[in-house]
Amino acid sequence: KQEVTQIPAALSVPEGENLVLNCSFTDSAIYNLQWFRQDPGKGLTSLLLIQSSQREQTSGRLNASLDKSSGRSTLYIAASQPGDSATYLCAVSDNNAGNMLTFGGGTRLMVKP
């Protein structure tokens, strides 16, 4: 059974710092990996999707990488801003499970002005 872990569970940084959020998964037979953002009490906003054949995806200040063989993904946020404060979730879709997502527990990020 796929298990997804995110480290750290919480992170507090000063504005302007570059930061890395980590996601690991136990079964490397994934179809894709998605990164989401969740603001308190809200639904999820899709940030990036990496197909299993890809190594990375970029959107603005966000860059997500995928190393399928080692079961790891990282989300890199450049020049962090207070508006980036939220919980970041990664989720993997397994090859044999349609598009069902298995989620990590999330990293709660606070960017201080």
Next chain:
Amino acid sequence: DGGITQSPKYLFRKEGQNVTLSCEQNLNHDAMYWYRQDPGQGLRLIYYSQIVNDFQKGDIAEGYSVSREKKESFPLTVTSAQKNPTAFYLCASSIGTGWQYFGPGTRLTVT
């Protein structure tokens, strides 16, 4: 505007009552999903449907039921058999195995 709507935003029920959460999408997506989120945790899959009139159980389906009579709609019923129903419920949809798009969620409180 295209998107996913969930209603109501907040729902309060007495223990022992069944309650139905609404999820509607106008994105023309074939697949729809229901997830549950408990405080400080990630999401867990309850049910999913890849096509009208067909649905499959996810990891935590016990105490829940769904229907998919229309492509746009995927309502979730939380039955009295669900032992711990208080949670944040999120609906999502996708085209095949692509991006999943999420609704704003319904917070259910059962007392």
